[in-house]
Amino acid sequence: MNLETESLVFRQFKRDDVVPLYEIQCDQESMQYTYVAKSLDDSRSRLIAYAEQFERLGYAPWTVLLKSNLKIIGWGGLNIDPFDPGWGTEIAYFFHPDYWGKGYATQLVQIALNIGLNELGLSEINAYAHKDNIASIRVLEKCGFLFQRFEPKLGRNHYRIKSWKLKTG
Template identity: 35%
Template sequence: MIILETERLFLRQYKEEDMSSLYSIFSDSETMKYYPSPFSFEQTQNWIKRNQERYQEDGYGLWGICLKENNELIGDCGLVKQKVDGRTEVEIGYHIDKMYWSKGFASEAAKGCKEYGFYQLGLNKLISIINPRNIPSIRVAEKIGFTKEKESFIFNKSHYIYSGSKDT
């Protein structure tokens, strides 16, 4: 099921057959540099399952990013509820296969998710939770119009919280 389309991409719900493509992305140490560790096969299976549950519970989650030109799955991007400083926020999160870094795909997908969150779901604010050393993710947040709101202790360490509102 396609959720949204951009110029070069479409985002769709995860399918079971995404497992091998996602595992190759999530098991890569460079791609997962800002996570505690790369994902195991089982962690990747749980990631897919958890997002499929989010589709049912929240009406959204992380979706597979596919190239329009060949339907290849190159990562994920979407909306996820997170607890930040005691409040429930909706985060735009993303992971891109490192073979596709620096081609604007993360920004394109994140911008599509931002518009989806604001105009399809009626949200007024979205955030991104970013490791302070993750300069490429900071650039993506800035490219889609987010600004640094604060620094918070989440996921057992300090992260920047970038945010944007419907009005900005």
């Protein structure tokens, strides 16, 4: 099932997505605040590890495409880091720099939050952003995430949003 906004399509990762996503993941500018893929095989194994979470968790990051031409421009969504799972459910994403500043990360985070909190019933969702990644910090804050603390092990700020349920009766 694909999810759509006015300008984007979010769909489950396919193995054919590896090369276009690797082209973003190996770029130092694109990934300046996060993991840079060491090789195509490294990118493939990491992307597949994230995608395999869907069967177990019911969610995994999406491949992000421009709706107008179906060009792959990024990746992201809900996940539990398969390489360091102790940080809980989080939202992570990356986009090609040509598509920064267009509100696409905000659209992704909003859809992921809606699914996580409203459809899956998660009680909280985390996000981690490098302290110098001002654009991502703004996206998270705009979407309702609250700063928790700096996580020295990650070298990133920790943000969290919680689901609030009103108790009646």
